[in-house]
Amino acid sequence: MSPAPSSEEVVETASPFEDEKAPPSVRADLVTSAVLLVLGLTVVALSLRMPTFLEQSGTGLTAPGIVPGFYGVVLAVLAVLLALRTLRRTAVVGEKVAGNDNGRLAMAAGLALLYAGFLVGRLPFWMATALFVFAFIAAFEWPRGPAGRPRRLIEAAAIALCTAAAITLLFEELFLVRLP
């Protein structure tokens, strides 16, 4: 028996890798198989439409479509196998991993898209970075409530400015890497 955790020890034991063991639901696997099957067949179709360069090679053995066509066929076959196996599997209800929060996921993905997909390249790099880091920290720390919020926002702004300055200087001046 393990001793009871003392106040200074960790109570939380959830691991970011733990949930990788639970299988996804039957429906998710079936949809995946369908998507993969369509992908595989599309790749085969596109490969067949590629030129064969028969005049240059004489044999047609260097045709660009051979290799991707082969991958497409394998993917399609594996997708069918996955579907068959999923259908035979006794229905398992996809377990919801405790503590996973899709709202937070959407917020993180949205901010990442806004920053890397839109702001970078349109604003000066340091400004885009400072804005993104500030928005990210502020957004995720907002739900902690009004107590101490001004302080957290000031800290977020400081971290944002320091990150932008440090990364710009470190990469451009010290390591001679060009930034967007």
Add this chain to the structure above:
Amino acid sequence: MNDAFSMLGGGFANILQGGTILHALWAMLVGIIIGALPGLTATMGVALLTTLTFSMGHETAIFVLICVYIGAIYGGSRSAILLNIPGTPASAASTLDGYPLARQGLAGRAMGISTTGSWLGTLFGALCLALFAPAFGEFALRFGSYEMFWVALFGIVIAGSLSGGDPLKGYIAGFLGLLIATVGQEPNHAYPRFAFGNADLAGGLGLLPVLVGVFGVAEVLQSMRGPAMKAVVSKVDSVLPRPADIAKYWRTILRSGGIGTFIGAMPGLGEDIAAWTSYAAARRGSAEAEKFGKGSVEGLMAAETGESACVPGAIIPVLTLAVPGSAPAAVLMAAMMIHGINPGPMLAITAPELIYNIVAMLIVADMVKLLYGLVLVRPLLYVLLIPRERLMPIVLVLCTVGAFAITQRLFDVWVMLGAGLVGFVLRELRFPMAPLVLGVVLGELLDKNLLRGLVLSGGDVSPFFTRPISAGLCALTVIAALWSIPAVTERLRGLIGRTRPRTQPG
């Protein structure tokens, strides 16, 4: 033999010059911190740091990346011991005995064991690299297109079979990776495949942007979505390693070192499998098997030695075949290519000293790791307390810089974002990422050698099966694929079970 010693000596002399060793100090520290922070893995660390090495000489650059790699694998066990959260997937086996030891008030002792095991593991692996890589490299010179095709395919199959629990999904991930690698101009006629008239797509999807996406962006998303981790600082006893542990468990150390190096040398398997396999083997061979999982010194030692021996092991096929032994080694290989080194069988002829230089780098990096293992305890505890809300945006900024810096195309940043989102979804659907990475890396090798083989034989596929080495590799690939089918393994177990008393499952 004398040649080997003089080249190894030359390697040490190169590295121990003033400036280079300073690089090792910062790179190892960065590696350990990356490894210790849950959600940041060794693969991501090596990928992000590659950006910083562009202006360095190629040997310094490789040294920096090796330090990050070794440091990250070692750093992962700090959070495994103190938080029961593996800092990198490689350290998952270390939580089993490391955390119970910490709960018993022996966190320092556990970290000492981890330092000893990890130090000896890397040392063992580096010696194996020095012993076997040159000989294997010479053997690999006999590999032609037919053999290289099988090597690439074997890599995908073995990584798919063993890296994620579900072989079918592993194969699918591997072939998706291969497919990603076909985008862009192909080698024979420069025909832009899957470009749809877009000039950026015709240039191909960069390896590093894809890797940074799959391992960086996807991990940021996963980390922000998951439950918060309450970090904690418990009191720490002495972290000094004990020679008595080495004397008592030398068999386990040697066994785990051997297993770790071997698994590292298998294409695409990586540190997590090395650690689990060493752990299971140690439990089967142990006189105190009942202590495993409850704070066994031997168990922790086995896991740590195995994962750290895997690092040099994973570099063996990079240098001899241009096939990476693990996901971080794949990035390391990509970085070598960016720096103008072409790993593979020809390395034994074009730059034989490089193998020994890398051995010297591994040994020096291992010593720096030992140094940090002894002095860097308190500061690391504070690093573990950085909240993810403040860390992850910075990681994402670094990912963006890393993806952009290689070719300075904004297109690569979009590739990174796309790969990150797709990688996240695939992970959610339990597709392992290691075969995907291996597929992207091996795509060109497979593509080139399949077509070249067909051209050489005039369209005849029989040389793929009849040349002796080809036939051997083909048989290995088929066995690896069959092994992953449960019906086959069950029947085989049944056959073995009749002749041998059943051992405890590990």
